Amino acid sequence: MKILSKSIIILFLMLTVAHLFAAKISVERIDPPFWWAGMKNNNLQLMVYGSNISDSKPTIDFKGIHLKEVIHVESHNYLFLNIVISEDAIPGTFDIDFKKCNKVAATYQYELKERNQNPNLHKGFDNSDVIYLLMPDRFSNGTPDNDDMPRMLEKANRSNPNGRHGGDIAGINSKLDYLNDLGVTAIWLNPLLENNMPAYSYHGYAVTDLYKIDSRYGTNDDFVKFVENAHSKGLKVIMDMIFNHLGTGYYWKDDLPMQDWYNQWPEFTRSNYRGGTVSDPYASEYDYNKMVKGWFDVTMADLNQDIEFMANFLIQNSIWWIEYSGLDGIRQDTYPYPYKDFMAKWMQRVLEEYPDFNVVGEAWLSQSPAVAYWLNNNTNKDGYKSHLTNVFDFPLMYAISKAFNEDEDWSTGTAQLYEVLSQDYVYSMPDNIVTFADNHDGDRFYTKIDEDINKFKLAMAFMMTTRGIPQIYYGTEILMTGEEHKGHGDIRKDFPGGWADDENNAFTSAGRSDEQNEAFNFLRRLLNWRKSNPAIQFGKLTHYIPENGVYVYFKNYNNSTVMVLLNNTSEIRKVDTKRFSESIGDNTKGRSVLTRQGWDNLDIIEVPAKSPMIIELSK
Ligand code: CA
Numbered sequence: 001m002k003i004l005s006k007s008i009i010i011l012f013l014m015l016t017v018a019h020l021f022a023a024k025i026s027v028e029r030i031d032p033p034f035w036w037a038g039m040k041n042n043n044l045q046l047m048v049y050g051s052n053i054s055d056s057k058p059t060i061d062f063k064g065i066h067l068k069e070v071i072h073v074e075s076h077n078y079l080f081l082n083i084v085i086s087e088d089a090i091p092g093t094f095d096i097d098f099k100k101c102n103k104v105a106a107t108y109q110y111e112l113k114e115r116n117q118n119p120n121l122h123k124g125f126d127n128s129d130v131i132y133l134l135m136p137d138r139f140s141n142g143t144p145d146n147d148d149m150p151r152m153l154e155k156a157n158r159s160n161p162n163g164r165h166g167g168d169i170a171g172i173n174s175k176l177d178y179l180n181d182l183g184v185t186a187i188w189l190n191p192l193l194e195n196n197m198p199a200y201s202y203h204g205y206a207v208t209d210l211y212k213i214d215s216r217y218g219t220n221d222d223f224v225k226f227v228e229n230a231h232s233k234g235l236k237v238i239m240d241m242i243f244n245h246l247g248t249g250y251y252w253k254d255d256l257p258m259q260d261w262y263n264q265w266p267e268f269t270r271s272n273y274r275g276g277t278v279s280d281p282y283a284s285e286y287d288y289n290k291m292v293k294g295w296f297d298v299t300m301a302d303l304n305q306d307i308e309f310m311a312n313f314l315i316q317n318s319i320w321w322i323e324y325s326g327l328d329g330i331r332q333d334t335y336p337y338p339y340k341d342f343m344a345k346w347m348q349r350v351l352e353e354y355p356d357f358n359v360v361g362e363a364w365l366s367q368s369p370a371v372a373y374w375l376n377n378n379t380n381k382d383g384y385k386s387h388l389t390n391v392f393d394f395p396l397m398y399a400i401s402k403a404f405n406e407d408e409d410w411s412t413g414t415a416q417l418y419e420v421l422s423q424d425y426v427y428s429m430p431d432n433i434v435t436f437a438d439n440h441d442g443d444r445f446y447t448k449i450d451e452d453i454n455k456f457k458l459a460m461a462f463m464m465t466t467r468g469i470p471q472i473y474y475g476t477e478i479l480m481t482g483e484e485h486k487g488h489g490d491i492r493k494d495f496p497g498g499w500a501d502d503e504n505n506a507f508t509s510a511g512r513s514d515e516q517n518e519a520f521n522f523l524r525r526l527l528n529w530r531k532s533n534p535a536i537q538f539g540k541l542t543h544y545i546p547e548n549g550v551y552v553y554f555k556n557y558n559n560s561t562v563m564v565l566l567n568n569t570s571e572i573r574k575v576d577t578k579r580f581s582e583s584i585g586d587n588t589k590g591r592s593v594l595t596r597q598g599w600d601n602l603d604i605i606e607v608p609a610k611s612p613m614i615i616e617l618s619k
Helices: 002-022 169-173 176-182 220-232 285-293 308-325 340-353 368-372 394-403 415-422 453-465 514-531 534-538 578-584
Strands: 029-031 034-036 043-049 057-060 065-072 078-085 092-100 103-113 131-134 186-189 209-213 236-241 245-247 300-302 329-332 358-361 390-392 433-436 469-473 540-547 550-557 560-567 573-576 589-592 604-607 611-618
Touching (some): 057 065, 057 078, 169 220, 236 308, 368 394, 394 415, 394 453, 550 573
Parallel strands (some): 186 236
Antiparallel strands (some): 092 103, 573 604
C-alpha cells in the first residue's frame, strides 16, 4: 500500500512536470514586427508564433489599441490577433501580455511608430523614368565580410555560375553615381529578402523570411539607408516581391499554422506555367487549378491566398516595406499565379494607403490581349478588374528581339514593332506599360542580336523613344552576353569591376573596351537627353507604316515635336518627309539628339545604314 501510494505520487509529479513543460509558453516572433499610427486602414492582424502560444490569453492595455479578436488555428504555436488602431492612437511602445491562469506567461513589446511625414515619398514611377534592373548578388561586392554568414546555409563560391558571388547593398550603394551618370532614374532590385536555401539562393525568389533582408546583402537598416541614399541622388527604388510562393526553408516549414496554408497536393505537382488559363474563357478547371495551385518549383511552396490569414500576412508585409523603407514602387513576380481576386484586393489596399504608388506586374504572356487583362481599368468580359497600375510588355520584348535581325518586309523587321504597338487599343493605359529588351530570365539582348552594335543602337533608340517606361537589364549598357539554355548563371554574370580582384572595371571608361564605351556613351547620351525631354516622356505617339526599311514616328507634346527614324536596312536611306506633314506641322528645322547634326530644311532626311536618328524639330 505504502509502495503503491509512493508510486502514485511519483507518477503524479511526473505528469505535472510533463504538463508544465509541455505548456511552457513563449513568443518567438510577431509579424509584422512593428506597425505605424495614423495609417488609413486602421486594422492590423498580428501573427504570433511561439511555443504553445495558443494556450494563452493575450491582453493589451494601451490607449487607442483595441484587441478585437483572438483567433486560434490548427497549430498550437500560433495565434492571430485582430487589432483596431484608433485614429487618435499615439505612437509608442506597449506590452502584449500572454496570460495563463491569470498570470503573465510571456510578454512582447510592440511598437507603434510614427509615420514618415516626407511628402515626396511613395510617389511611384512614370514615363519620365528609366528603370535599371540589377541582381544584387551579381552587381558589386562592397563588403566581402558578409559573403558567408553563420546562419546561412549556402556559402559564397564565385566559381559556381549558380552559386552566391557576394554582391551586396554596400556594393550597390557605391555604384549609384555610375547609375546616375548613365542616366537611369529608378532601380529595380531582384529580391533582397532572406533566402536561406541550400542552393540557388542567389536569385532571391525563394524567400525564407519576408521581414528580413538577407544578411549576406546587409541588414534591414542598411536597406532603409540605401533607399534614402538613392533618393538623395534622385534615384527611385523598386522592390521585387513574390506573393505566389515562398522558399520551402521558411521558419514555419515543419509547423504550418494550418494545413492549407500552402496549396497541398497528394504528390509534388508543378504549375503548368500557362498564365493564359486565368483569363481564358474556355479553360478547364483542371488546367486552371494546376496553373494557380501547382508549385512553381520543388523549392518554392505555393501559397494559399484564399486563406484570409495568408492574404493579410502578404498584404501587410508589402505595406510594411513601403512604409518602413520609403519605396517608390514594387515589381510583383509571377502575377497571374496567385489567386487573382486576392491580387486585386492587395492592389486596392496598397493604393488606399499610397494613391500615387506604382506596381508593375510580371504577366509573362506573349500576346497583348493576355497582358492587357491584368492592367487596371481594362474592361474584361469576365468582370475582372485588377487595379494593377503597370505591366511589362512581353509582346514588344519578343518583337524587339526579332525586328533588327530580320530583313524588312510586310510582316518582318520593324513591321513587328509597328504591329505590336498598333494593338495597343487593348490596353486601358498603354503609357503605363514597362518596355524592355531583356531581363534576368532570358537571353541577354546583345546575344539575341548577334553582338551587333548597330542593332543595339537601333533597339535602344526605339525603346527610349516609343511609348511606355523603359527598363534596362544591368550590363546591357556594356554589351554583356549570355544564353539562358546554358543555365541562368550565364545570363546573370557578375558585373565586371564589382569585385576588388576583377581584371577590368567596366564601371569606368578606362575599364571598358572601345565597343563597350561606344554602347555606354550612346545610351548615356540618349538617357540623359530623355531625362529632360517631356515630348519623349509624355508626348502623343504617331507612327507611320515602315517603308523602304525605315520606320518613322513622332512624339508630340504641347508645341514640342520629336521625330524618330529607324533605318533597319544595310543601305543609306533618303527619306522624303512629305507623308509626315501632319506630324511635322509648321516645323522647318531640326537637330539630331545623337550626332548634334542640324537641318534648315526637313524635306529629305538622310539616315545612315542600320542606324537610328532622333531629331528635335523647331520652327
Ligand atoms: Ca558581400
